[in-house]
Amino acid sequence: MEHFQIAIDGPSGSGKSTLARSVAQKLGILYLDTGAMYRACGLYAVDNNVSTKDESAISELMDSIDIEIVFVNGAQKVFLNKADVTDRIRLPGISQAASDVSRFRIVRERMVDMQRQIAGEKNVVLDGRDIGSYVLPNADFKFFLTADIRERAKRRLEEMLSKGVHDMTIEEVMADLEYRDEQDSNRAFAPLKKTSDAIEIDTTANTPQETLLALLGCLPKSILENAHDKDIL
Ligand code: DC
Secondary structure (H helix, E strand, C coil), rough: CCEEEEEEEEECCEEEEEEHHHHHHHHHHHHHHHHHHHHHHHHHHHHHCCCCCCCHHHHHHHHHHHHEEECCCCEEEEEEEEEECCCCCHHHCHHHHHHHCCCCCCHHHHHHHHHHHHHHHEEEEEECCCCCHHHHHCCCEEEEECCHHHHHHHHHHHHHCCCCCCCHHHHHHHHHHHHHHHHHHHCCCCCCCCCCCCCCCCCCCCCCHHHHHHCCCCHHHHHHHCCCCCCCC
């Protein structure tokens, strides 16, 4: 297969980015984390003290936003009006801000244009909420990840602890995830959705390696034979 696209969708904490990163590494293809782009929009609103729920204020803000995605040795960096915000978009509070602003059509249209442009140039794996359903409806391979809410919250909490954030309980993380999933699944424009042609992988009881093998097992031999890292199965 000459040129191919892999779409990975699912709710927060289902393991999308870990999976997409390892797939990209194994196959030697580009990984685009689309959530990072909405996070940059959310951060811009927060930095400018604009309510992330105010559609007309956010629309106005979109006139002065410049988001650039740069890949350095395969690692994605995000620039917001020329400043590197790769780390700041992961700060607590920005997840919710990203979910809020991602509901608005103008924000999505701008980000989706960039995503399609990047995905059209190379073999890619994209992760997000609407990749298979809206951004790349003709993607060659579509996956939809799920996991129990408690397991997802546990993963998020571990991630936060590893970054030195110690001030949330598992119940609080669960409540945040539930709120965000609900908002992402019920927005009017391009909501989180499993398409009928997506392969569902429940990652609750899986190690990252098991989930990777489940995905690679769905790809044709022609792709696996051309993989960057041949030590696959
Ligand atoms: O994947 P993430 O947690 O970094 O995404 C942050 C928010 O961005 C998420 O709550 C919803 C939004 N998002 C989206 O609407 N569509 C995408 N393709 C990716 C993320």
